[in-house]
Amino acid sequence: MSKVRWGVLSTAKIGTVKVIPGMQRGTYCEVTGIASRSLENARTVADKLHIPNAYGSYEELLEDPNIDAVYIPLPNHMHVPWAIKAIHAGKHVLCEKPIGLNVEEARQLADIAHQHPKLKVMEAFMYRHHPQWQKAREIVRNGGIGTPVSIQSFFSYFNNNPGDIRNNAEWGGGGMMDIGCYPISLSRFIFEGEPEKVIASVTRDEEFKTDVVASVMIDFGGIMSTFTCGTKLAPYQRVHIHGTEGRVEIEIPFNAPPDKPCILWHQQGEEITEIEVPTADQYTVQGDLMSQAILEDTEVPTPISDAVANMEVIEAVFRSERSGRWEAVSHMLVE
Numbered sequence: 188m189s190k191v192r193w194g195v196l197s198t199a200k201i202g203t204v205k206v207i208p209g210m211q212r213g214t215y216c217e218v219t220g221i222a223s224r225s226l227e228n229a230r231t232v233a234d235k236l237h238i239p240n241a242y243g244s245y246e247e248l249l250e251d252p253n254i255d256a257v258y259i260p261l262p263n264h265m266h267v268p269w270a271i272k273a274i275h276a277g278k279h280v281l282c283e284k285p286i287g288l289n290v291e292e293a294r295q296l297a298d299i300a301h302q303h304p305k306l307k308v309m310e311a312f313m314y315r316h317h318p319q320w321q322k323a324r325e326i327v328r329n330g331g332i333g334t335p336v337s338i339q340s341f342f343s344y345f346n347n348n349p350g351d352i353r354n355n356a357e358w359g360g361g362g363m364m365d366i367g368c369y370p371i372s373l374s375r376f377i378f379e380g381e382p383e384k385v386i387a388s389v390t391r392d393e394e395f396k397t398d399v400v401a402s403v404m405i406d407f408g409g410i411m412s413t414f415t416c417g418t419k420l421a422p423y424q425r426v427h428i429h430g431t432e433g434r435v436e437i438e439i440p441f442n443a444p445p446d447k448p449c450i451l452w453h454q455q456g457e458e459i460t461e462i463e464v465p466t467a468d469q470y471t472v473q474g475d476l477m478s479q480a481i482l483e484d485t486e487v488p489t490p491i492s493d494a495v496a497n498m499e500v501i502e503a504v505f506r507s508e509r510s511g512r513w514e515a516v517s518h519m520l521v522e
Contacts, residue, residue: 191478191481191482193216193254195257196261197259199261218238220241224243249278250276262359263352264288266292267293279306281311285368286494288364289502290517292498309488309490311473312369314469316472332454335429339426340412342369342370343420344366345419363501366416367401370403384503387403398418400415425437
């Protein structure tokens with residue numbers, strides 16, 4: 188059976204702890220190389236994860252003809268520059284979210300991706316591929332909650348480490364870029380449309396200058412998605428999808444465990460049904476879906492245009508933070 192030969196740019200924790208092990212369990216994935224700015228560091232991680240090839244620079248990995256595709260878990264400000272370099276090197280690209288620092292960067296990447304139609308480029312919103320989200324969307328699509336009316340989400344953790352890149356404003360740190368992008372993405376995924384406007388209240392850290400708590404309302408033309416995200420709050424996550432006749436509640440919506448079933452609840456009228464979703468590693472599923480698209484030359488599950496659209500909402504949130512008013516979400520067509 189054919190497999191896609193993957194290389195990884197950086198030894199970032201999200202890659203070494205979650206994504207790479209998940210992809211290594213995939214049917215269509217083969218992680219064959221990992222790069223770091225230090226060859227010694229790359230070799231240490233490669234040995235630990237049983238990856239055959241280590242590279243002392245990102246450029247060296249991109250130059251290897253035996254690498255078909257790259258996964259990019261670099262800091263946010265490096266996503267677009269290295270994704271573009273990977274495309275120019277003839278590699279397919281799976282890049283961590285958010286796709287870039289702003290809409291301009293996202294559109295730049297989308298434009299270059301469309302100039303190379305044989306290469307697949309996708310933002311790594313792994314949660315969408317987990318069976319629990321596919322089930323939730325199926326329930327909503329099939330009228331299981333009546334007419335969708337509202338989504339309420341909460342996503343938080345506590346991190347006051349000044350050395351953590353998520354607390355570096357210049358590198359795209361802060362709660363909105365790190366975890367607020369998930370409630371935005373999921374509302375667009377479930378409502379299957381784009382919002383008209385947003386309004387937000389944002390609190391920033393005096394030292395880091397990053398957003399540490401944000402509460403946001405997203406208006407999809409009378410259908411609302413509201414969420415709070417924070418980087419200096421007790422760790423918690425939950426999603427409620429409400430309709431005229433029922434609701435869906437997802438217990439662990441984003442960091443779904445790879446080693447045990449997930450639970451969601453479906454309420455219709457007064458009756459509540461607990462649904463156990465079979466065990467799945469969302470990183471394995473993501474890697475296999477992307478690899479299948481590469482092998483079969485089909486569309487990726489989440490097109491690059493979706494990444495641009497998500498960034499447009501994020502920018503509207505920050506505009507609302509500054510203005511204190513509702514801000515329209517621009518929707519520039521990505522061809």
